[in-house]
Amino acid sequence: MTSHDYSRGSLAAMALGAVLISTSAVFVKWVSVGPTASAFWRMGLAAVLLLAWLARPKVRAGWKPSPRVFGLLAIAALFFAVDLWMWHRSILYVGVGLATLLGNFQVFVLAAYGAFVLGERGGWRLWAGLSMAVLGLALLLAPGWESFDARFRIGIAFGLGTAVAYGGFLIAFRAAQGQRAQVSNEALLWWMCVLSASVLLAMTWLGGEAWRPQGLRDWSALLAYALIAQVFGWLVIGRVMPKLPAGVLGLCLLLQPLLSYVWDALLFGTRLGLVGMLGLALSLAGIFLGLVRGQRKPQDAAVDALA
Template identity: 25%
Template sequence: MTEANTRMGIWLMVATTFVFAIQDGISRHLAGEYNVLMVVMIRYWFFAAFVVAVAARASGGLKAAAQTSQPILQTFRGLLLAAEICVMVLAFTLLGLVESHAIFTSYPLLVAALSGPVLGERVGWRRWAAIGIGFVGVLIILQPGVAVFSPLALIPLTSAAMFALYALLTRYAARADSTATSFFWTGTVGGVAMTVVGLWFWEPMTPRDWLWMGSLCITGALGHWLLIKCYEVAEASAVQPFAYLQLVFASLIGLTIFGEVLEMNVVIGAAIVVGAGLFTLFRARQAPHD
């Protein structure tokens, strides 16, 4: 992998996090006006169409993309991600972008912690120490035992745990299925599931919000396309640290567009969580079993 490819991958990851942060901001607006399940359903319609279009153009077409020896695992992955998105969008409406993303950044630590029981990987004491320090950062954000602690703060933590499990199951599925197959099942299963649930919560939208919904769908597809291109040109371990920029971009949107407040405990806690997460990524790259 050349230095030029790595540099291009980094810029693609920065662009990906920026687009996904915009998507989160639009989701926060729409879910504040309409039912979360309906918003996620319409978003999934476009995502499923995007996934099918990508699969149809690939070698072997839809038949090759849909072929899997582990349909139960792939179905569960698709359902899990759809549910996780609903939980996270709900968190945006209840807590805002800043606090939700500050807590959600703990998911790489959860991935590291769960990689042993889920994938049978060995996690060394250094990474366990980083995981422990990272969750001290989460506690600083949550402030349990403090009078102002809100149980609502557990919602993005639940989302982080769900996404961590999804990420691990994706790695597990990759032992037998291609990335294209997992991507196809993620979009189609999620699209079907959200339609079955979301149609019961349909609400009429204003023309202006339909424009926002269109923007939400476009940013979702663009973000996934950029992410695919990112991993095509560079190694995941080289670009993954830059995924934390989504916290920065989403927080800026929360502060400037939605008038959210940046609390000092959130800043300190998020810094600890991100630092611990970067260390676990570094250790995983340098010494996989240390």
């Protein structure tokens, strides 16, 4: 197999993964359990599925993180639990497409962290991307803002809150990855799933939500959600990320928010007018510039967009 063939295979795997991950929000709307409960099942079932990876000899030898790394994972898990708590409500309140688009604004949260905490320079791509994304969002929302009810407006706030919480998760999780020593990435992900599931289960009980899946449809949707969004998204795609240029990778990852609008239209009847489609295009272009800002590594740009 030539390097060119290998690159084409990596590109195909990445594109397929992005297409599959774009369906994640659909499962949240399909199940009868509450939004926090569906987040719990995503993480809990993913933890069970990941045991197959942990059973491999190479992974089994390094699965126990140091106290410091475990603490960082606990912080990451808390952020991720809050992220899913808000994102699932945003999906139910504003729809699959818009909730997914809002969550992808976390690339700008990370850029702000880099600028104000790490002293990084974003460059023209970041500022141009942020301006385009905000303008695009305004075009999506402004024309009908007066007619939106309180539930919809709260859903917008939850979507933007998702971006902030996911940014916090990435910062903590990357810190854990940087100090993991001999602990495998698969083991880090498993611990994160277990810790997040524990937090989400407590949140489900405190919120009084229905948490038991009802019948085969619920179980099938939740299992697919865990497998596609968590296991496939974080393990399989993660192995392909470093093999693609950041620009190509960014384009592949834009399939997630773009196709989420397609599924929203096909499955739930959501439609965009011409102004809305222009707003979506501007937002996606802005997010793309945010993903490939500066001289960032391809894998960094990729993990920014996996929700």
